[in-house]
Amino acid sequence: MRSFQLALGAAVLLASLLVAATTQMIKPRPVVLIPTLSQQPEYCLTCHGDLPNISAAHPVKTFGCVVCHGGERLALDEDLAHSTMRGGANPSDFAVVEQSCGGSQCHSGSAADRRDHIQRAMTSVQSTYAGAIANILYTFGAQPDLTARYGVSAVVDEVVNTSTGVAALKPFDAASFANPFIQQFGRNCTSCHINAQPSDEDAYTRFTGCAACHSPLANEDSTARDTATHVLTTAIPYTQCNKCHNRGNYDLRTMTFVPRSDHPVDRLHAYYQPIAQFVKCEYTLDCIDCHTRTEAMGDGDIHSSKKEIQYIRCKTCHGTLTDLSTTMTLTDSNNVEFRLAQLNPVVELNIGDRVLATEKGEALWNTRVLPDGSYELVGKATGERFKIRPVKGSGCTQNPDEQASQYCHECHAVER
Amino acid sequence: MKSHSRRDFMKVVTSYLLGVTGVLGIAGVARFLAFESAPRPQTAFDLGPASDFPLNSRTRLNSIPALLIRKESGYVALSLLCTHLGCTVEDAPEGFICPCHGSRYDAQGAVQRGPAADPLRHLGVEIMADGRLTLYTA
Numbered sequence: 001m002r003s004f005q006l007a008l009g010a011a012v013l014l015a016s017l018l019v020a021a022t023t024q025m026i027k028p029r030p031v032v033l034i035p036t037l038s039q040q041p042e043y044c045l046t047c048h049g050d051l052p053n054i055s056a057a058h059p060v061k062t063f064g065c066v067v068c069h070g071g072e073r074l075a076l077d078e079d080l081a082h083s084t085m086r087g088g089a090n091p092s093d094f095a096v097v098e099q100s101c102g103g104s105q106c107h108s109g110s111a112a113d114r115r116d117h118i119q120r121a122m123t124s125v126q127s128t129y130a131g132a133i134a135n136i137l138y139t140f141g142a143q144p145d146l147t148a149r150y151g152v153s154a155v156v157d158e159v160v161n162t163s164t165g166v167a168a169l170k171p172f173d174a175a176s177f178a179n180p181f182i183q184q185f186g187r188n189c190t191s192c193h194i195n196a197q198p199s200d201e202d203a204y205t206r207f208t209g210c211a212a213c214h215s216p217l218a219n220e221d222s223t224a225r226d227t228a229t230h231v232l233t234t235a236i237p238y239t240q241c242n243k244c245h246n247r248g249n250y251d252l253r254t255m256t257f258v259p260r261s262d263h264p265v266d267r268l269h270a271y272y273q274p275i276a277q278f279v280k281c282e283y284t285l286d287c288i289d290c291h292t293r294t295e296a297m298g299d300g301d302i303h304s305s306k307k308e309i310q311y312i313r314c315k316t317c318h319g320t321l322t323d324l325s326t327t328m329t330l331t332d333s334n335n336v337e338f339r340l341a342q343l344n345p346v347v348e349l350n351i352g353d354r355v356l357a358t359e360k361g362e363a364l365w366n367t368r369v370l371p372d373g374s375y376e377l378v379g380k381a382t383g384e385r386f387k388i389r390p391v392k393g394s395g396c397t398q399n400p401d402e403q404a405s406q407y408c409h410e411c412h413a414v415e416r
Numbered sequence: 417m418k419s420h421s422r423r424d425f426m427k428v429v430t431s432y433l434l435g436v437t438g439v440l441g442i443a444g445v446a447r448f449l450a451f452e453s454a455p456r457p458q459t460a461f462d463l464g465p466a467s468d469f470p471l472n473s474r475t476r477l478n479s480i481p482a483l484l485i486r487k488e489s490g491y492v493a494l495s496l497l498c499t500h501l502g503c504t505v506e507d508a509p510e511g512f513i514c515p516c517h518g519s520r521y522d523a524q525g526a527v528q529r530g531p532a533a534d535p536l537r538h539l540g541v542e543i544m545a546d547g548r549l550t551l552y553t554a
Contacts, residue, residue, distance in 0.1 A: 003427060004426055013433070013434075020444075021444065032454055036497055036502035037501055058516070059516065062503045063501070105501060253536045333529045334529055338519055339531070342518030
C-alpha cells in the first residue's frame, strides 16, 4: 500500500511539473514596447500588435497603451492583463477620463491654453442633460422656471464665466418626484447623454465619454450594428452625430423615445427627421463644418439649455443684407486654430490668412477669404471645398431683425 | 527465473517518476537561473569615427533619435524628442515640427510654436581616445 502511495505521489508531482512547464511553454514570447512618454516596458503589443495607431497625435511608440488604457503592463495572461484597465475598452468614459486623458499637458489643462477639454465636456449639456431635465420638470410643474437645477449626476463649476452659467447641479433622482411622467422620464430617457451607456439597440450604438464623438464607429449604415474601431479623430462625420441626433422622436404622452421607422438610404433623407425644414448646406456639410468645438463641447460653464451655447447662425458665414460676415486675420501661430488645422490637415493655415469668425471671436479655421474677396469653406471630414455666398448684394429680401434659421428656411428650405 | 513482486514494480515506477520529475525540476531551476531581465534602455551610442561627420554637417540619427551638428567649435547634439509629450520631431524648412501636436522648433531647437514649452534637449557628445564619437542621451 505504501509503495502505491509513493508512486501516486510521484505521479502527481510529475503531473504538476508538466502542467507548470506546459503553461510556461504556451505563453507567447512577449513583444516589449518602451514608450517614450512613460519609459516603462509594456507587453500589450504581444497580442495587440495589429492595432493601428489610434491617431497621429497618439502614436503608440510615444504613448504606449497603458498610459491611456491602464491594465497590467507586464501580464501575458489575458484576464490579468485586462483586469485593471480603465473604462474597459473605452478609457475616455467620463468615470475614468481624468486618469486616462487628463493632465495639464494633455486634455485637462487650463482654459487659457485651450486644453480644458475634459472640464468643458463634463459640464456641457451633452454630458449633464440639464436642459432636458429642466424642461421636463418645468413642464410638469416641478420647478418654476427653465433654469437647470439637476444633471444626470452632480456637477459643480467653480468659476462661472457667462451670464447664463449655473454654479452647480444636483443629481436628478426621478423617483423623488411624485409626478408619474417625471418618473417615467427618469426610467426611459436619462441614457440620452454621453456619459451614459446607450440602450442595447442598434439605433443607439455609440461609445461613452470623449469617444462618443471622437471614435466614429466602423459601419455607417444606420440599419446595421456598428463595430468599434481603434480611432480618435477630430474629423467627425455627420454620421457620428447622427448616432444621437436624428434618430427618432420623443413621445411625451408615454415618455418614451420612438426610433424613426424609415431607413434612409441617402444623405438628404438620413440627415433630418421627415418633418424638419433644412437648407442645402445643412445636409451637404458635416455638422462640425459649422458648429464649433465650444458649441459641441461646452464653454466650461454649466448651462440650462443648448440654446445658451449654440450661437452659429446662417449669418455667421453668409452675413446680412447690410454686413458681410465677420472676418479675422490669423496673427499668432500659438492660437488654437493652428493646432486644430494641424490635427485635421484639410487646410494649411499660415500667419496672415483671413478666415471667418464667430460672434465670440473664434476663428472658423476651415474657412478662408480668397484673394478675390469671396469666401470658401473646406469640409473638415471630407476636405471638399464649398463657395460661401454672401447675403449682401444678393436678391435676399430678409428682415434684418429675423436672423434665426427658421426665417432663412422660409425661402431656402429644401423640398424632399 | 526470478519473480518480481508488485512492490518491486511500484518501486521501479516510483523511481522512474521521481527521476523524470527531478530532471524537469533541474531544467526549471536552470531556466530560472538563466533568466535575463530586459536590458536597460541604451543611453550611450557609438557614432563611429568623428571624421565621418564633416564640418557644418547636420546628421539625423533616427535610431536614437538625435541630430548631430558639426560646427567649427565642435560637436553639438540635439534630442529629436518633442519636449511636449515625446513624439519624434520631423524636419521642416525652418527647423523641426512635431507630427503629434504641431509644436515647431527652429534649427537650433528653440520653440517657435507650442504646445511644447521647452527647447529640444541638448545631448552630450564625447570624442573618445580612439577618435570615435559617443553620444549620451542621459
